Amino acid sequence: MKPMQPVRGTADLMPRQKSQMNIVLEKASLIASRYGFQDMETPIFEFTEVFSRPLGESSDVVAKETYSFEDRGGSSLTLRPEGTASVMRALISNGLTQSLPQKFFYAGPMFRYERPQKGRMRQFHQIGCEYIGSFNPLADAEVIGCAAQFLSELGVLHSCRLHLNSLGDGESRDTDRAALVAFLPHYKNELSSDSQRRLNENPLRILDSKADEDREILKNAPQLLAFLTTQAQQHFEQVTNALDKAGINWQLDINLVRGLDYYSHTAFEFITDELGSQGTVLGGGRYDGLSAMLGGPDIGAVGFAAGVERLALLIEQKQEFTYDIAVVITDDNAASDGFALAQNLRLQGLKTDIPMAPQLGKKLKRASLIGCKLSFIIGENEIKSDTIQVKVMTTGEQKQMEISQALSFAEKFLKHGLEGNLSE
RNA sequence: GCGGGUGUAGCUCAGUUGGUUAGAGCGCCAGUUUGUGGUAUUGGAUGUCGCCGGUUCAAAUCCGGUCACUCGCCCCA
Structure with a gap:
């Protein structure tokens, strides 16, 4: 053992940094409670299936970013890479599917095996809100509204843009994927190597590729919004109408897709340009399919998660510890x-x-x-x-x-x- | 996983075309002040120059490897 240094991608939260993070944590909990999100917490590890099924085997998170291990009893366990799947599992485990809707707020460490960068650690912290048990578009709006107020009261909203898109319902997704799969192979040799690989695994994600050659091809590609079913269109409209009426600024981002399989309908991200390539400071969306993937009933749900370290980097306020x-x-x-x-x-x-x-x-x-x-x-x-x-x-x-x-x-x-x- | 950059005192960093005892500021310790701090002034300590190997009469400096950090790609909070 050589160095007295922390494992790569982990960091000691010394008083200065910890107090900065506490500002974020306290504000999040306070604002969430105004919307009725109640504080709860799940274990930091779960059976591996809790994440591998709903997130998608081919998703980057599961394919190469999880910390998985066998415990002494031979069970395959995984350190949680995100909070939503655990919260849904907890809801089902505790029999709360009979008392919907439920609104939860959580905060805690998450783990992803990635190359560390500024605002990206292997152990990091998220806060999140989950509104579980409603298909109503107002639930989407409420979750986004909560996120916006939270960022606003932290004083970082002005430097963030709200990107919004609709992934549609299952049907919309299938027709869109079919159209994309029919369209893209014509350009197979011109796509970036990453995108060629994604063609089979998850074609939707080619949409938010940043490679120049891909962007050029995508200009003519069929677009998600064009394939929304009538119901999906209406859902999206009601969300945006509600946001507009409440004065919450947003912009359509037709290339915003989510890497995880369980998302549908509304997808959103608050993005800042003050953190380099780690600009997404808060992200979320609707995940109507998640409950069923975990073996629960058909439950509508929407939520968001935010990175505590990233937010702590953005806020200016410092509290010095002083004595009286x-x-x-x-x-x-x-x-x-x-x-x-x-x-x-x-x-x-x-x-x-x-x-x-x-x-x-x-x-x-x-x-x-x-x-x-x-x-x-x-x-x-x-x-x-x-x-x-x-x-x-x-x-x-x-x-x-x-x-x-x-x-x-x-x-x-x-x-x-x-x-x-x-x-x- | 792939590319670029960086690693010198507790911190921020100088260090020439390789040349003798490796420097500054801040901080720290002590004296001026044995019951009075902050300011001032005087003095002091501190380094395996990230690590291992190579080239050389000679390496902080050049070369190779390695580890760590950092920025980007991928993906996401």
């Missing part, structure tokens, strides 16, 4: 009194530290280093007179006070900042 008060103990004889004082302050709800250093000067230095606004200095002299020295760190002002007096001063000072007056 340092209890500075000048000599060992005052140790227990100082400790009791600090403990009391913490019971009052004040963030308090006891600087540990060999000399008084070092203790005060430590106090200002970690951002204490006040120092309460206590030593033998103070104990004799039942007082402490209160020092305002920004100005250096200092005054001897009784402890109760010091407490009420601290309360006032921390609330009103510099208006607190020492000479009062």
Whole structure:
């Protein structure tokens, strides 16, 4: 074993980064609750079939990105590469198909074996909302609305564009695929090598190829929207009408398709151009087929997932950890009194530290280093007179006070900042 | 899985066409200040130059390999 370094694609979430992510997490949970999405959590691994069936054996996620292993009992298990399949499995396992609809919010780590890049890790974190048990287009709109408000309140919506497309229902998909399969082989030799491979595996995904030669050919290719059934068209229209009426901006992206097999109808992504090629910051869509693929009843569902690390990279706000008060103990004889004082302050709800250093000067230095606004200095002299020295760190002002007096001063000072007056 | 870039002190980075004891800023430690921090000033410590091998009288510098990070492709959050 050589390096004391984390496994490739994993990262320690040190306080600075973790606090940044907490902003995202807390905001997501808050906004989701306004839409009725209730917090829940599933295990981070499942039987492999939970993912391999619904996501599609040929999908990149299953084909080459999963962490799968056999446990000691011989079961094939997989670390979850995404949240939706697990949530649906949990709904079925818990017998909730009888009490629909259900609206869930979840957050937690996901695992994909990929080449790491900025905003792309092998262990990363997602938050997501799933609205399960409705075929109504308003459910799509509600999910998108929730996503938009979430991004907006994080302050990142302005730098994102909402891309929208309809994949249609099963019937639309079949006719479209047939048309595409009939069209593309004429150009087989001109397609990029990736797309030639996809021709057999998943022709729909050729649509969002970025290779120039493919784009040229696709200009004349049959388009998804043209093959939507009447019902699928109506569904899409009702979604977009609802978004328009609510003032949520979107743009049609006819090449937006989803890599996972269970998607149908609405597909959407919020894309930013501030993160290089990892621009998709939140994505989702309708997945009416998923429940049946897992052996459940025919249930309509729609949801989204967002990458916590990617969002954390976008938000500017930083929270520095600061203390309110340092209890500075000048000599060992005052140790227990100082400790009791600090403990009391913490019971009052004040963030308090006891600087540990060999000399008084070092203790005060430590106090200002970690951002204490006040120092309460206590030593033998103070104990004799039942007082402490209160020092305002920004100005250096200092005054001897009784402890109760010091407490009420601290309360006032921390609330009103510099208006607190020492000479009062 | 495929391509490009980078790896020098805790951090950000200099380091000439290969040349002797490898540098700066910030940070850290200590003194000026034995019951008073922040500012100032003086001094100090710190490196297997990512790792392994090769070329050479001589390698941080050139070559090969390897590991890590990073940017792109693929795909996605």
